[in-house]
Amino acid sequence: MSLATADPFRPPVPTTVAHPAPQVRLAARGLVKRFGATVALDGVDLDLADGESLAVMGPSGSGKSTLLHCLAGILAPDQGGVALRGRDVSSGSDRERSLLRRRHYGFVFQFGQLLSELPAVENVALPAMLLGTSRREATERARQWLASLGLAGMEGRRPGELSGGQAQRVAVARALITGPDVVFADEPTGALDQATGADVMRVLTEATRAAGASLVVVTHDESVAAWCSRRLVIVDGREVRGPLAGAR
Amino acid sequence: MKAVLALAPRLQRSGGSLTTALAVVAFAVTTAMGLSVLGGLLGFIDRADRVPEGLDSHGVSAHENAELYVILATIAVVLLVVPLVSLAGAAARMGVARRDARLATLRLLGVTAREVRVVTAVETAAQGLAGAVLGIAGYGLLMPVWTRISFQGRPFDAGELWVGFAGIGGALVVVPLVAAASALVSLRRVVVSPLGVARRQTPPALSWLRTLGLLAAVGAFGLVVGAAGGMPQMIAVALLVGLLGTVFATLNLVGPWIVGVVGRVMAAAARTPATLLAARRLTDDPRAAWRVVGGLGMAAFVAGCLSVLPMFETTGEDPAADVITRDIVTGGVLTLAIAFAVAAVSAGIMQASSVLDRKREYALQRLAGAPVELFDAARRREVLAPLLLVTGTSSGVALLLVVLVIGTSGVTNVSGLALVLGFLAGGVALMLAATESSRPLLRSVLRETVVRAD
Structure with a gap:
C-alpha cells in the first residue's frame, strides 16, 4: 500500500495545489503483534485521512481490537509502526504514549468509561482539566458539548441515571472536548438496541466530522460500519480485500 | 434454596480471590488483637483474685490496687473493641461493589430476598471462620511479645494471658457471626431495591x-x-x-x-x-x-x-x-x-x-x-x-x-x-x-x- 498524499514517516512535501486533497492523518505500516504463540496482527497497513471515518470489521478474535490498541498507542507493536501527522507514535515510553492519547486522541468504549461518581458534566470536563484547562472553562465547554449533543438539562445526572444512549452521547462529548485528531470507538453501540445504536452512530460521526477529527470505529455490525466512509476488514490478523471491504 | 446455596462458593470466587484473602486477613487481625486484649484483661483479673485482702507495710491495700488495674484494663478493652468490631464489619462489606451487582442480578432473576441473605451470610461467615482460625494462630504467635511487657513489677506469663478454650471457642463463633451480621446489614440495598443497585443512583x-x-x-x-x-x-x-x-x-x-x-x-x-x-x-x-x-x-x-x-x-x-x-x-x-x-x-x-x-x-x-x-x-x-x-x-x-x-x-x-x-x-x-x-x-x-x- 502506498501513501496517497504524503508519507508520514518522511518529512512533509510542500504542495502548490490550491485545494489540496485530504492529508493522511494516521498511518500504520506492517503492524505485527503477537500474544505468546498467537499472532493477533500479521502485517496490517492503514491510512486514515483528515476527517475520514473508518470502520474496522471482522469476526470475534480477528485482531480488530488489537489493531485499535496499536493505533491508539495503548499497545506497542512487535513490528511496524504508527505515525500521527508524520510523527512516530508507536514507540516511546508508556508515559509518552499516555500523554499522546490524552492530547491527540479521544475514546468511546462499549460501556463503562464514565466515572460513576461524577455527574455527566464533570465526566466530560475531566479530560480538559487533565490538560490544564481551568475547571470553570472546562465545565462551560462540557455544558456546550452536552447541549450540542441533545443532553441539555442532564448535566447533573450521574451515569447510573442516564439511559444507555444518553451515556454514550456523554462519552462522545467526553472524547471530543479536547479537540482530538482522532477518535477511536470500540464497539460503541455494542450494549444498545438497534434504534439507539443508530442514533449514537449519527451523533458520533456528525460530531466527529464537525470537530475536524478523524474516526476509527471497531465493530462487527454492518449497520454500524455503514455510518463510516470506508471500511477495513480483518480476518486472522490480516486485511481482507473484496466485496466486504467496499466503501459505502 | 439448595441451588442458590450451591452458588455461594462460585459467587465468592467471582468476587475475586484477592478480595477474599484481604477479608480473611482483616478477620484474622481482629481475632488476634481481640484475643490478646481479652487475655490481658483476664490476666489482670486473675492477678487481682490472687492478691490477699489487707494492707501492706505502707498501709496500702494491694487488692484495691489490683482492682484498679482491672478497671483500667476494662477501659482499654472498651476503647479497643469498637475499632476491632469496625474492622471486622469493614472486612465483611469488602468487595461489596462487585458482589452487589451479582446479587442484584440474582434478585432480578427471581431469587428471593431470603435466599440472597442466606448466600451472603454463609459466604461471609466462612471468611470470618477462616480469619478466626488464622487469628487464633496469630494470638499464639504474639504471646512472646506480650509476655515481655512488665505490669505490676513483673511480666505476664503465657498462662495468665491464655483466654482458655472458652475464649478460643467464643472467637470461632463470634467472629463469623459478626461477619455475617455486618454483611447482611450492607445487603439491605440489594434486598430492598435490586434496580437501585444496578443503576447506581x-x-x-x-x-x-x-x-x-x-x-x-x-x-x-x-x-x-x-x-x-x-x-x-x-x-x-x-x-x-x-x-x-x-x-x-x-x-x-x-x-x-x-x-x-x-x-x-x-x-x-x-x-x-x-x-x-x-x-x-x-x-x-x-x-x-x-x-x-x-x-x-x-x-x-x-x-x-x-x-x-x-x-x-x-x-x-x-x-x-x-x-x-x-x-x-x-x-x-x-x-x-x-x-x-x-x-x-x-x-x-x-x-x-x-x-x-x-x-x-x-x-x-x-x-x-x-x-x-x-x-x-x-x-x-x-x-x-x-x-x-x-x-x-x-x-x-x-x-x-x-x-x-x-x-x-x-x-x-x-x-x-x-x-x-x-x-x-x-x-x-x-x-x-x-x-x-x-x-x-x-x-x-x-x-x-x-x-x-x-
Missing part, C-alpha cells in the same frame, strides 16, 4: 441528625460525672465506662456525616481533577470513606483520652505508687499502639479493596490517557482531607470528656497535648503509608486489564 446526603446521638452521649457522660459523687463507686465506674463506649460508638454514626460534609466542601472548591474526583467519591459513598479513616478517628479518640498520661509522674517516694504510674503510662501507650495498628491495617485493606472494586474503571481511564498519578493523587486526597478533620473531631470529643472528668488541668498540660499531637501526627503518617501501600496493586491491576479480547 445518586445517594441522598446523610442527615445532620446523626450528630444528635453523639451530643446525647456526651451530655449523658457529663451528667453521670456530675452525679457520680452520690453513687456507689462500682455503679459510677460501670456507668462511666459504658458511656465512654457509647460516645465512642456514636463516632461511627457521626463520622460518615462529617466525611460527606468534607466531600461537598471539597467538591465546591476543587480546582484539579484529582481533588474533584476525591471529593465526588467522598460524597458518593461517605460510609466507605469513613471505613478507611474511621480507624484512625477512633484511635484519635483513644489518644485524646490518654492526654492525661503525663500527669502521672513517678516521685520516687512511694515505690508501689511509682509502679502503678509507670504501668498506667505503659498500658496507655500499648492501647494506643494497638489502636493505631488496627487503624493502619484497616486503611490498607480498605484501600486495596477499593482498587480492586474500581479495576475496570481505572483501566478504561488509563486507556483514554488518564495518568496513573491521577488515581494515586485522588486516593491520597480522598483519605487525607477527611482524615485530618475526623482526627481533630475525635480527639476533640475525647479531650472534652477528659475536661468533664478531671477539669481543665487534663487538657492544659503541655506534655499531654504534645503527646496527643505527636501520636496523631504519627498516626496520620501511618495511615498515609497504608494508603500508599496500594500503589503496587493499582499498577499490577492496570497491567493485567489493558487489553480486551476481541
